Amino acid sequence: MCEPEPLPSLNVYMNGGVKADAGRKYRAYPTRAQDKVLTGWGHTVRALWNVALEQRAYLWEQRRYTLRSTDQCKQLTAARKDLDWLGDLPAQSGQQILRQLDRAYDNFWNPEHPARFPARKKRGHRLSVPFPGQSVEVRKLNRKWAEVRLPKLGWLRFRLSRDIGGTTRNATVSQDGNGWHVSFGVHTGRKPDAPNGKPSCGVDFGVAASAFVSTEAAPRLMASTLTANEKKRLRALEQRKARQITYAKKHQGGKYSRRLRTTLTGIGKLTTRQANRRTDFTHKLTTDLAKNHGLIGIEDLRVKSMSKSARGTTEVPGRNVRAKAGLNRSILDNTPGERRRQLEYKARMYGAVLVAVPPFHTSQTCAECGQVDPESRKGCGRLFACTRCGHVDDADHNASVEIEARARRTGGSDINSTRSTRTVRVPAIGRGRMREAPKPAHTS
Structure with a gap:
């Protein structure tokens, strides 16, 4: 042998x-x-x-x-x-x-x-x-x-x-x-690819639509990371865990029993399966974006601020705590921070440029005329209807087009470089619209 x-x-x-x-x-x-x-x-x-x-x-x-x-x-x-x-x-x-x-x-x-x-x-x-x-x-x-x-x-x-x-x-x-x-x-010794020269795009990461690309007509939706039966079993295991921990604290001095450890093992298997499916979707999404686009615009999101808890104290309880907790889970389930991290190194790997633009008013700005009006998107619904020019579009797709426009004006001059552009921060007072910035000169 x-x-x-x-x-x-x-x-x-x-x-x-x-x-x-x-x-x-x-x-x-x-x-x-x-x-x-x-x-x-x-x-x-x-x-x-x-x-x-x-x-x-x-x-x-x-x-x-x-x-x-x-x-x-x-x-x-x-x-x-x-x-x-x-x-x-x-x-x-x-x-x-x-x-x-x-x-x-x-x-x-x-x-x-x-x-x-x-x-x-x-x-x-x-x-x-x-x-x-x-x-x-x-x-x-x-x-x-x-x-x-x-x-x-x-x-x-x-x-x-x-x-x-x-x-x-x-x-x-x-x-x-x-x-x-x-x-x-x-x-591996692999060096970043040369600029791929492919078209640009803007990507709007959301909750209802996992990702909406400006060059596409339909959003990319992440399938449920757990099936209906898996969700039911996870809920039952969480309830069993709560009962067993209460019993352990009351009768066993906090010592975990074998049954409690078995319950924790079952919860760990389901949550790991959920995380693996989420990671699989994220890798496929970011790889496809980096391979097929030369400039990728995303929002410079502050995930920690977006997912802060609304929980208060006993004397001063928070408002809409359960609703905010559900929204936080939905935000974190789409992993916007991990998507940005993967895009940063994959863009260099495949010859693309990643540009993070300020996220203010992207959902309220018309991608056609540039009008900023909260009334264009009443109730934060899925429909965007401009009050100025009458432009009608899906709200997330409209935001992705606006993100692409800001990215081209922010990092378009560096589109022949494989280095990702630094985030451009705009002060809160006296913010001018990004589309009003002078367009970069195009060379033949």
Whole structure:
């Protein structure tokens, strides 16, 4: 029997200057013993993150001393000798966690990054164990299966659903409601494509219509992420969970029973299935937009402000709390932030330009004459009827055309570049309409 061949170019590790520029995720199938080990490592990683974060916060509050991973790695080496549960975790994984904490702090202090202060990881947090690239080895078994060798774990089988296509720079084993997965950070060496020269478009992301493209006559609708039976089962599991948690707090001191953990597992499977379907639609939508358009205009939405809760206090209860909660779920279910993130890197990949324009009055502006009038869209309905020129259109399609017009005037001069244009912010006072800006000169 011949030995399994290593995947091409996977075990050739280059200099530290080469970084991963793509990700690959595969479904992993550990043995029962490996599953137990990975679960223990996942909780160890979570505890190490929390302890390291608490240590950094304490030293800063008490002594104004900034602790970094270089110092904590030395302390980790000493702690591994005294604590068996920490010594069982591969040393490379512990060091990776401390470096990730460095990155979390750097993102928090970066004014251009939206990250908040690093948060503690709860017990219900997704289990994840990182490994640096030099400590893993991947080999192909056949057309559909491959293995990755991890420190202290051995060979872990995974489904080779697509080619890795590059040099592995790191690996992460994680668990969700559907089981274990292994993700690789891969250096492919691919450079951004040249400008594709394709037509421009504007995209209006909404709730009733998931996405309306200005060059299309019908909206793109995301199918329900759960079937009717799945919604019914999820509702029943949530109700059962509430009863079991109440019983645990009243009679068991808050300790979770096996039945409660089974209920949580069932909820996790359904919510993971829902998230996977949502992600699948988002990737297909953004890939299609980036491949078939040279300029993509979107709104510069403030998702956090849009999805703020209306919940108040006992003394001063909020208004329309349940209605606002339903609207927030619908907004977040369409993932406008994730769509923008994917469009940013896919536009560079396929030779397109992404332009984020100010979102004010896009739903109240006539795409034909430029009249801004709330009466043109009475009751925020689906029909737009201009009170000035009589233009009638679907409200979301009209908004997408207006978004495209603003994008062309904001980033049209940079349409021959593969770099996405920075967001143009307009002050709240004295806002002039974007279409009144001078048009860029067209060169032959």
